[in-house]
Amino acid sequence: xxxxxxxxxxxxxxxxxxxxxxxxxxxxxxxxxxxxxxxxxxxxxxxxxxxxxxxxxxxxxxxxxxxxxxxxxxxxxxx
Amino acid sequence: xxxxxxxxxxxxxxxxxxxxxxxxxxxxxxxxxxxxxxxxxxxxxxxxxxxxxxxxxxxxxxxxxxxxxxxxxxxxxxxxxxxxxxxxxxxxxxxxxxxxxxxxxxxxxxxxxxxxxxxxxxxxxxxxxxxxxxxxxxxxxxxxxxxxxxxxxxxxxxxxxxxxxxxxxxxxxxxxxxxxxxxxxxxxxxxxxxxxxxxxxxxxxxxxxxxxxxxxxxxxxxxxxxxxxxxxxxxxxxxxxxxxxxxxxxxxxxxxxxxxxxxxxxxxxxxxxxxxxxxxxxxxxxxxxxxxxxxxxxxxxxxxxxxxxxxxxxxxxxxxxxxxxxxxxxxxxxxxxxxxxxxxxxxxxxxx
Numbered sequence: 001x002x003x004x005x006x007x008x009x010x011x012x013x014x015x016x017x018x019x020x021x022x023x024x025x026x027x028x029x030x031x032x033x034x035x036x037x038x039x040x041x042x043x044x045x046x047x048x049x050x051x052x053x054x055x056x057x058x059x060x061x062x063x064x065x066x067x068x069x070x071x072x073x074x075x076x077x078x079x
Numbered sequence: 080x081x082x083x084x085x086x087x088x089x090x091x092x093x094x095x096x097x098x099x100x101x102x103x104x105x106x107x108x109x110x111x112x113x114x115x116x117x118x119x120x121x122x123x124x125x126x127x128x129x130x131x132x133x134x135x136x137x138x139x140x141x142x143x144x145x146x147x148x149x150x151x152x153x154x155x156x157x158x159x160x161x162x163x164x165x166x167x168x169x170x171x172x173x174x175x176x177x178x179x180x181x182x183x184x185x186x187x188x189x190x191x192x193x194x195x196x197x198x199x200x201x202x203x204x205x206x207x208x209x210x211x212x213x214x215x216x217x218x219x220x221x222x223x224x225x226x227x228x229x230x231x232x233x234x235x236x237x238x239x240x241x242x243x244x245x246x247x248x249x250x251x252x253x254x255x256x257x258x259x260x261x262x263x264x265x266x267x268x269x270x271x272x273x274x275x276x277x278x279x280x281x282x283x284x285x286x287x288x289x290x291x292x293x294x295x296x297x298x299x300x301x302x303x304x305x306x307x308x309x310x311x312x313x314x315x316x317x318x319x320x321x322x323x324x325x326x327x328x329x330x331x332x333x334x335x336x337x338x339x340x341x342x343x344x345x346x347x348x349x350x351x352x353x354x355x356x357x358x359x360x361x362x363x364x365x366x367x368x369x370x371x372x373x374x375x376x377x378x379x380x381x382x383x384x385x386x387x388x389x390x391x392x393x394x395x396x397x398x399x400x401x402x403x404x405x406x407x408x409x410x411x412x413x414x415x416x417x418x419x420x421x422x423x424x425x426x427x428x429x430x431x
Binding site: 001002003004005006007008011013014015016017018026027028029030033035036038039040041042043044045046047048049050051052053054055056057058059060062063064 | 116418
């Protein structure tokens with residue numbers, strides 16, 4: 001997960017948020033939004049689905065239906 | 080007509096970090112926005128579009144309402160558990176009213192002289208007398224009570240419960256909980272069109288706007304919008320609704336009659352709340368990602384020839400640009416090379 005656009009005290013704010021929402025797994029900080037800007041994304045939340053070859057398979061995919069459909073496709077053995 | 084002709088941009092006003100709740104007063108030509116990360120209310124001039132004052136309030140102001148009659152602005156300061164009251168003539172805080180835990184939502188019922196605070200971590204609504212500035216009642220609501228709006232014609236007040244997929248209905252006179260209406264997941268914001276007897280509720284997680292019939296007290300239509308709508312306002316002519324899509328940095332302009340999206344207007348990054356100056360058809364949007372208020376005019380008269388379509392993002396089918404970013408826990412740099420050869424999802428989120 002990447003925490004974005006937290007211009008002041010990014011680490012403290014992200015830790016606080018992740019504690020309240022019980023976020024697990026690695027969290028990276030993109031405080032200025034430099035990386036998300038480079039991807040041409042203009043909002044949150046956003047998910048980018050990446051395959052084994054590093055190719056982007058989907059962008060956006062934030063509603064429960066979209067996530068389910070994308071994961072089903074991605075988790076197919078030869079997908 | 081191209082969207083830029085129908086919705087000319089009037090620029091973006093730098094206001095402070097984490098702008099959220101916003102209101103404008105067409106008469107005095109001033110706008111007010113709660114800056115949740117600067118702990119201020121930024122006051123701006125609607126015509127020069129410049130900030131004229133930063134009024135310090137409590138920690139993390141999120142909700143904001145303006146009461147024209149008393150000339151007061153109320154903010155809900157989530158990390159201070161208070162509602163701050165700003166006198167808009169002196170631009171000073173005249174009182175901080177203790178409410179319950181993590182107040183994040185605000186609403187106003189001007190006719191009854193009441194302001195409402197959604198206590199998100201307390202599942203309740205505090206009712207404040209806007210003239211005496213006292214809490215006169217605390218009404219039980221549901222998990223993560225937030226945005227609030229009043230229906231003066233039916234004397235009801237509605238509070239959306241983000242964590243419960245419901246709206247709490249409050250009796251405007253008696254300040255009593257009189258029931259709940261079920262809606263879709265994660266309702267974020269409510270706007271009421273009292274003359275037509277409907278409420279619009281932005282469901283951020285499922286990217287829809289629910290239309291609630293205020294007589295029948297139930298959802299009668301669900302309108303898909305672009306992605307993650309969190310802010311909403313009614314257009315001045317009553318024929319359209321605006322929804323700010325936090326997920327895409329655009330405002331959906333929705334036709335009231337058909338529920339179709341007429342247009343998507345690009346604003347700043349990760350927009351939150353929005354409001355309209357009805358005298359000039361100008362829309363003001365708080366952009367939490369860019370720390371600005373985006374301003375655009377709505378000159379669209381009727382249904383446009385072309386409606387917006389969902390296109391494929393240009394990144395799809397291409398390699399993910401490499402990243403090198405610090406880890407939240409220990410600050411060490413981590414790069415995309417670490418995930419090489421794996422299937423993964425990169426989730427982007429904000430902590431506001």
